[in-house]
Structure formats: structure tokens, C-alpha cells
Amino acid sequence: MTFSSRLAAGETLITAWSGIPDALTVEIVAAQGFDAVTLDMQHGGHHEDSVLRGIVPVLRANRHPVVRIPVGRFDMASRALDFGAEAVIAPMVNSVEDAQHFAAAMKYPPVGERSWGPSFALPRAGGSDMKAWLRENNAKTVSFAMIETRAALAALDGILETPGIDGIFVGPADFSIAWTNGATVDATLEDMMETIENIAAKAKAAGKHAGIFVVDAAMSGRFVDMGYRFLALGTEHRYIAMGAEALLKTARASLR
Incomplete structure (x- = not known):
């Protein structure tokens, strides 16, 4: 099943988060129990x-490759898809205009303006039928617009109504900075949780997907109850630290 079809079926998908630009590290991360x-x-x-290069070990591990592009680099959204990504997350989508530019890069005509050239993506997906790819790929690629500022929150309805936008992805750390007018950064700030729940409700009402970065893994169930079905957990730094902590604790407890 594709990333898109699993979300459409109501599954909750958990993604690893990779920041180390090395295919060998990505290979190790992809071998763990994450969905993406x-x-x-x-x-x-x-x-x-x-x-x-990093998309290859993700696909070989039967995980879903997702890419978060840099701010404003909507051209990279098309490139990520051409490399084989199934979904793209665009940060700081603060207006309907931003959403339109993002959607244009993500979808082939008539929905968007994505240029043709899946030289890597098509064979990596095990396909060869170019006409079928063109016909089906708009539905198979998932565009997540990040909601992480007050401007984005104000424009949320319009962003969700933008053709070619498949979902939203909340960045709670940046959102907390915006929510407190720069007073603090706290991805678990209780004061903003009602609004975060409302964001997911609006996405669901619009027939769109909702994702969020989860800083405290224990909050995953709460976010799923709110309507979020795509959860991002940790980074390689966190995975290594937690694994090392567990190993050292076990080893030291065995010492006499």
C-alpha cells in the first residue's frame, strides 16, 4: 500500500526523522520499526x-520516504517527488499564496504545474508505464503544508481549500513561539492544545490529512485522539541517546 492509501484508510503512521545526510545512517534508521x-x-x-541517495534505503526497507524541504524551496518539492518521495512537508506555509505555490510544484496538470521527469521515481517504484504514472501520481503524492505561525492559523481555511494541498503538518515548537509572542518555546504547551485540536478538526472537516511533530512520545495517543494520523518522533540524535542510555544502564546494573 502507498503512503497516501494508508492515510486514506485511517491508519496512524509514525515517521522517523532523519537529519544526518548519509545514506548509511538512513539505512539504519529505515531498518527500525517506523512506517516512514x-x-x-x-x-x-x-x-x-x-x-x-537516501530515499533508496528507505524504499528497500519497505518504508515510505518523506522529505521536508527548506523554507520557500517549492522547486525542491518537485525534485523530491522525482527522486521517489511519496510525501513532502513544506515549512512556513503562511498564506494561501504559499499554499498555491507549493501545490503547483507537487501536482501535475491540470491540478498543478509539476514538470515531467520521474527518471528516478518511476523505476524506484517498480513501474514503467509513464501514462499510468501521470494518471495516478497526483493522488499518490501527499503534500503537507506546515502550520506553525499565527499567519498560517489565520489563513488555515484557505490553505485547506487550496487544490493540491492534501494535508497540514503542525510544528508545535514554532507554533508555541508564535502563540506566546516569542516568550517561550514549548512544544507541549498546554495553553495551545485546544487550538492544535481545532486545527486537526478543520483538516478532517475539509477531508485533508493532519500530521504533527511529537516531542513527547507519551502525547502520541492524545494527538491521535485529536485527529492527527501522521506522527513524527525524535531524530537520530535522540534514538542514539536513548539506546546508549538503556545499554549503559543495563551494563552498569550488572556490575558488582
């Missing part, structure tokens, strides 16, 4: 070449 692996070009170190 997101290659982060915004705050992570991933770049065009590492995305091109």
Missing part, C-alpha cells in the same frame, strides 16, 4: 544529493 522516514532539509543536514 522523513529526510529533513530544513533544520536537518539533508541536501539534494543526500535526498536522492
